[in-house]
Amino acid sequence: MIAFDFAYFRPNTLKEATEIYKQIALTGKTPVYYGGGTEIISMARTGSVKFDAVIDIKSIPECTTLCVESDRLIIGSAVTLTKIAESGCFPLLGETVSRIADHTIQGKITIGGNIAGTIIYREAALPLMITNSKVKIIRKNRLHDVPFFDVFDGDLHLQKGELIVQFLIDKNYLNLPYCHVKKTKLDKIDYPLLSMAAIKTNNGISAAVSGLGDKPFLLPGKILNETDIPETIRVDKTIAAIQNNIISDLIIASKEYRVFVLKNVLTQMFHNFKGA
Amino acid sequence: MGYIIGKNIVRKEAFNKVTGTAKYTDDFITTGIYHAELLISPYAHAKIINIDIFEAVSSTGVKTIITGSDINVLCGPLLDDMPPLAKEKVRYHGEPVAMVVADCEQNAKAAVAKINVQYQPLQVVNSVLNALKENTVIIHENLQQYKKNVPDVYPEANSNICSHVKIRKGDQQKGWQDSEIIVESSFTLPQSDHAAMETRTAQCEILPNGRVIISSSTQAPFSVKEQINKTFQVPIGVIDVNVFFVGGGFGGKVPVQLEILAYIASKAVDGHAVKIVNNREKDMITSPGKIGLEANMKIGAKKNGKIMAAEMHFNVDCGGYAEIGPRIAKAIAVDCAGPYNIENISCDVLCVYTNHPVATSFRGFGHTSQAFCIERMLDKLAAALNIDPLEIRMINALVEGNYSPTQVKITLSNTGNFGECLNKLKTLINWDEGQRIEENNNLVRAKGIGCFIKTSDSPTNAISGVLLTFNSDGSINLNCGVVEIGPGMKTTAAQILAEKMKMDIGRIHVKMEVDTQTSPVHWKTVASMTTYMVGRAVLSAAEDLIRQLLNAAATVFKCAPEDLEVADEKVFLKTDLQTYLTLKDIVHGYQYQNGNSVVGQIMGRGSFIMNQLTFLDKETGLGKAGPYWTVGAQAVEIEFDTQQHTYRILKAATVVDAGKVLNPKTVKGVLMGGMCMGLGLGTSESFIYDTEGIVQNTSFRTYKMMRYGENPDYLIDFVETPQIDAPYGSRGLAEHGIIGIPAALANAISVAAHVDIINLPITPEQIWRLKAGVQV
Amino acid sequence: MLAFSEKSIVKLNVNGENVTVMINPSYTLLHVLREELGLTGTKPGCENGDCGACTVLVDGWPIKSCLMLAAEAIGHQIVTVEGLKNAPIQKSFVENWGFQCGYCTSGFLMVCHALKNIHPDANDFVIEQWLQSNLCRCTGYGEIKNAVKAVLENRI
């Protein structure tokens, strides 16, 4: 039970969505865009957020589309993780998101909400971080396609009222050799101790991790692809390079143990990509 | 024997539970009921300087706000040490500090957020070790002034010790002299939560005529009555407690907490109906959980493996208030030797206050923690002597003629056959293939054993009762005070009655709800004592019915009652099975053809009281705590990855001496549930505290339990050594699946990884630390 | 555009019927099903998305109703345990001893029922993936496994 009142809007067009957002904001009230609502409801129940209105974007066609158009895959920001996984459109993303939360919740979480959320994991972002993807956002009343990294450096940086409409991924990235690993403290359904998505292109391996640090980040591509030195050394060098980003917490794991797990995971990754 | 005993009987309420129609306490939606919401302490130990309710009181819908200073009572089942709302200071993270009563949940919650409390943090006692240090912080300054509700609780002045139980058996000096090897170890086991899927909830209304009507998700409705009576001097006869289905208890729904708060809330709003419902976070920390334990153990043995002496120190972490902790301390002491014969024992169990959430009874009542220690000790002894772990248990197995730690003589009837359980376990888990087997890909398969013995530790005068009435068609209504919390006790009661009456169980109608005004008293639905206690009461009520039926039929047939027999809802003439009366024709009176009627309504009553139990001697522990023991042997098989230090649980096995298995599928279900919960304790369940005693994992997101698919294959077998005084020989069996499992898991992992596991839960990180020598 | 600023009367489709109900935009579907419609078979266990006791079907898919606003349900078909009419999974849970206290049962039934409809040929991996969304504290999950498999294999 949420202890405060708010209004509910479910616009049918992007225009309606931005208009209503603006209108509410003008009266000095706080609107929020509402995707799956899983984070919004949980945090509202515990009193960690407050707002005056939610704008549910799940009836906006642009936000719920999932299709391949010319040479890119378009994923609406309000597409649920289950839909992404079941569609098989992008296997690495499908595998990554089907380890977020649990299967039932995946039917409610939207990709946009996961990436825009406050939780430090944002696992759905990992595949987007390594595939040169773009996002379509509404900025100053207009749609813009911008590189994912322009708005996301582990945290999402949007101005008030800006909305992610879609994620755009070049078709060439969809079926490359990939690897996704999620390690938890013990149970399968848990926050990641470390979740890693990696692909191998002609230019080499790209990998992004979440759970290791206080936000998702890229592993140093330069080190991963130093093909002239042995993999074991590349593993050590990678770990040395990101030491300062690795967190320690009471609930999931200490920093030392995360390093141990990362080492195993990287070794496994190199092994998997052999010959790929 | 075996009319219906030993058959798989589907629980009576089964179809209600798969259609959503089975009603639990909070499923009765009452418009107009007020909601009470608690403000809880964000500190583990702090002085309350000021509580400002000014803004909250005028918040929408608020009827009243109550704080500790409004209430002048202390409560507790054994020791009156706990204010219903914190007074002057808080002693654990999550302790209730203020209560808002409002017209609806939303308004109550909104008002709680507006209360401003000023605290002055105090030094936190964050472990038992800390609590027992010299010159430590004292959590209860007035410990000696608290009223004792039972004679056998022993708080120690100027300390954090709220009770001390001692066992002194045999000759310590001789035991150690005779020992050729000594093994020592210490263990630390964390506090954790019951996590029943239904959170605790209570409602109270005080009627103008003075009746106090409470509904609650409780395992102990009659304790609710007693505590409300004792705490508020309300005449016990005007208190009605109603219980419907309960969504799991595991001991957590025995303490009387929300009922007291609901009473206070209702009283404060002129008796209006008020409900209070724990959200999950409060259910975890505000309401009581499971004890923590620190132990130091030392055992001495001959080279042939025979244990000669044991010295044990158990320190129970009962949290901020005593609750039932001193009884758990007693239970640990009573069964401290496990299912083994140890002639010379010195055992001290302290019940210790800390600034952790309060602990109460939890499935196994301390035995799971106790078993962890003794079972790890046996494996360590086995390793030191190079004896097979199963063999060393066999060598020391408790047998008829031995004496328990409190010096009760062991018989086959009162304890069963532990050795036979071990024998069967050996086959069941395929022990002979080897305890540790290396496989491909850095994998190792390993097994560990953990055994148990448990008696009840109930009050020496615990009672149960049953009332039976007939419907005009000859079917029977069964009314008892047992709460249906999951294990199907109501169905078991019906089954015992059906067997005794030799009738179809479908014709026995069990009243599922408990209403303390009309249901006969049943002590508490706990301690795996239900089948024994209520079963005995059912049998005695059935005998009462049969006696009346025989007399009635004898009147009609003009014969002696001894010539008659009851079966299939008929009373037969033994010598002529064609001559009978159907029950429907006599149970509400027999009418002759001319209209004359005789006999009247037939009703059965049966009752049971524990007998021969005694208090334990304060210095030696001598005495009898429970009517019988249940023993069993368990094992866990894991697959361990020697490189990643991760593991999977492949199998879990239990062999238990059931006396007689009444309802196989139900008993197995309860055992598997216990085993699964034991694996939860072994692998992941624990409260995690920061340095200030704040619980870090108060939701299911971070408090991890076993989920579907993480469970192993379950292997279950029984030994059936009848318990002479139990219904159809059937020994109490409900909690037991949990007891030996964490120990068995720890033994398996210790062998698999070549490490010495002395803490729970066993995370891969913990194993890695032990392997890599990295300090925590 | 659907818009509610305060308590409003709305139409929901629950268990095949259109019902008119008063909702507050901040009410969760769980709250409305239980408190406004009296469908108390759907249970709160955590109100945080972790336990699955509150699971209902929305357009045939399992959804945790504690993490859905009632307003979101407008225009969708909701099925609760009360809407399962003699579904094979119900019988299977009874015959396989799939529960004890019964508190988690509605949620498990809804997940299993949807699984049978959506992936009738689900293998053990998929079954596990779906059923790991729910917690049961009484059983050891063994009987639940038997119950769902009996239905998937058309043995009920």
Ligand SMILES: Cc1cc2nc3c(=O)[nH]c(=O)nc-3n(C[C@H](O)[C@H](O)[C@H](O)COP(=O)(O)OP(=O)(O)OC[C@H]3O[C@@H](n4cnc5c(N)ncnc54)[C@H](O)[C@@H]3O)c2cc1C
């Ligand atoms: C049981 C459970 C387990 C979980 N486990 C994990 C886990 O293992 N790993 C993990 O990464 N996460 C996990 N989460 C957290 C989960 O990631 C978040 O709740 C979820 O990602 C939020 O997605 P949503 O669509 O529900 O977002 P919402 O709650 O709708 O929104 C979240 C935030 O994003 C904003 N937002 C939503 N859509 C947009 C948009 N299109 N443009 C701009 N802003 C937008 C909202 O305004 C809000 O601030 C778990 C959650 C639950 C309930």
Ligand code: FES
């Ligand atoms: S109540 Fe919804 S998942 Fe627990």
Ligand code: FES
């Ligand atoms: S049957 Fe009790 S929680 Fe599942």
